Amino acid sequence: MDSKGYTQDGTVNLCGRPVLSDKTGKWKACAFLVAYEAFERMAFYGIASNLVVYLTTQLHEDTVSSVRNVNNWSGAVWITPILGAYIADSYLGRFWTFAISSLIYVIGMILLTMAVSVKMLKPSCENGVCSKATTTQIAFFYTSLYIIGIGAGGTKPNISTFGADQFDDLNPHEKKLKASFFNWWMFSAFTGALFATLGLVYIQENLGWGLGYGIPTVGLIFSLIIFYVGTPLYRHKVRRTRKPARDLLRVVVTALANARLDPPTHPSELHELDQEYYITTRKRRVHHTPVFRSDSL
Numbered sequence: 001m002d003s004k005g006y007t008q009d010g011t012v013n014l015c016g017r018p019v020l021s022d023k024t025g026k027w028k029a030c031a032f033l034v035a036y037e038a039f040e041r042m043a044f045y046g047i048a049s050n051l052v053v054y055l056t057t058q059l060h061e062d063t064v065s066s067v068r069n070v071n072n073w074s075g076a077v078w079i080t081p082i083l084g085a086y087i088a089d090s091y092l093g094r095f096w097t098f099a100i101s102s103l104i105y106v107i108g109m110i111l112l113t114m115a116v117s118v119k120m121l122k123p124s125c126e127n128g129v130c131s132k133a134t135t136t137q138i139a140f141f142y143t144s145l146y147i148i149g150i151g152a153g154g155t156k157p158n159i160s161t162f163g164a165d166q167f168d169d170l171n172p173h174e175k176k177l178k179a180s181f182f183n184w185w186m187f188s189a190f191t192g193a194l195f196a197t198l199g200l201v202y203i204q205e206n207l208g209w210g211l212g213y214g215i216p217t218v219g220l221i222f223s224l225i226i227f228y229v230g231t232p233l234y235r236h237k238v239r240r241t242r243k244p245a246r247d248l249l250r251v252v253v254t255a256l257a258n259a260r261l262d263p264p265t266h267p268s269e270l271h272e273l274d275q276e277y278y279i280t281t282r283k284r285r286v287h288h289t290p291v292f293r294s295d296s297l
Contacts, residue, residue: 008170011235014095025166025235026174030181032230033163034188036102039223040155041192043109043216046200047148048074054116054209059133059141060123073145080153087154089244094158094165095236101154102224108147109217115141117210160185165237 006018013019051073055066088097115121121140123133133141163185167178196216204212264270267288278285 007168007235009168010238011165011168012238014231014234014236019235021168021171021174024233025168026177027181029166029230029233029235030163032227032233033159033166034181034184036223036227037159037185038188038192039216039219040105040159041189042196042200043105043192043220044077044148044152045193045196046204046212046216047112047145049197050201050204050212053205058116058122058209059138060130069142073142073149076146076149077152080149081157082153084154085157086245088158089239093236093239094162095234097154098158098162099228101151101158102227103151105148105151105155106217106220106224108144108149108151109213109220111140111144111147113210113213113217115144116213162234166235 005020005022007021007025011019011025013024019025048070051070052063052066055061055069056063059066061069084097084101088094092100115137121137123131123137125131160182163181164178167174167181169175169178200212200216203215270288
């Protein structure tokens with residue numbers, strides 16, 4: 001396939017056809033993904049950094065309850081990626097899991113912006129005295145938050161790995177570019193978080209919560225449009241197993257069964273299958289490393 005200009009790792013386009021190396025992937029595709037990450041981090045930290053303040057000053061919750069609710073939401077945001085990764089690996093693939101989840105994320109952001117902007121969806125204040133939030137207002141606000149959590153579950157584990165899929169590991173030049181991609185990936189993530197904690201927090205407390213949540217919402221919508229524009233350039237890994245959870249369990253079982261065996265003297269003997277098998281199936285061969293040997297620690 002390489003002689004015809006196709007990628008060597010067997011990646012395909014959205015229709016399942018082999019893709020040309022010079023017309024897809026690499027930075028021409030990852031630029032769209034890096035832009036999304038910056039806006040997504042800005043949106044997430046724009047909420048998380050100042051959420052306790054909103055709950056105590058706007059919804060008039062006591063400090064203990066507000067901190068507990070923020071912790072519960074943060075825990076949900078960081079645990080749902082386990083489910084998102086499983087759905088991507090077992091059923092939908094990274095692209096479609098991310099595409100659907102990012103829409104859910106945007107819907108949650110729009111609802112949250114409405115919750116802090118629309119008069120009937122937030123507590124009313126008269127003569128400097130604010131009433132406590134009604135059950136409906138609280139339910140609408142937290143529903144918006146947890147919709148964002150569901151969306152984050154599908155985007156967090158898939159967007160960075162989908163970006164890594166845009167580089168051919170069997171191509172030495174592209175393999176070097178992948179390391180550069182992760183550097184810029186982290187840079188964009190921290191840039192978004194920095195703007196959120198420095199800029200959005202100030203806007204929320206001094207110019208209005210609606211504007212403070214509205215800016216990252218608009219940015220997230222814009223970045224999602226950018227992501228869809230790049231669809232023809234994306235490479236997609238062919239899913240070679242239907243039950244990754246079973247394969248993961250087999251690794252643990254095999255590792256326990258072989259725990260007392262002496263390792264071979266030469267690293268090439270560690271592989272059950274020969275090199276020809278990996279070339280034919282285009283599966284990645286895990287290379288030997290002495291880093292985790294007990295005698296090297």
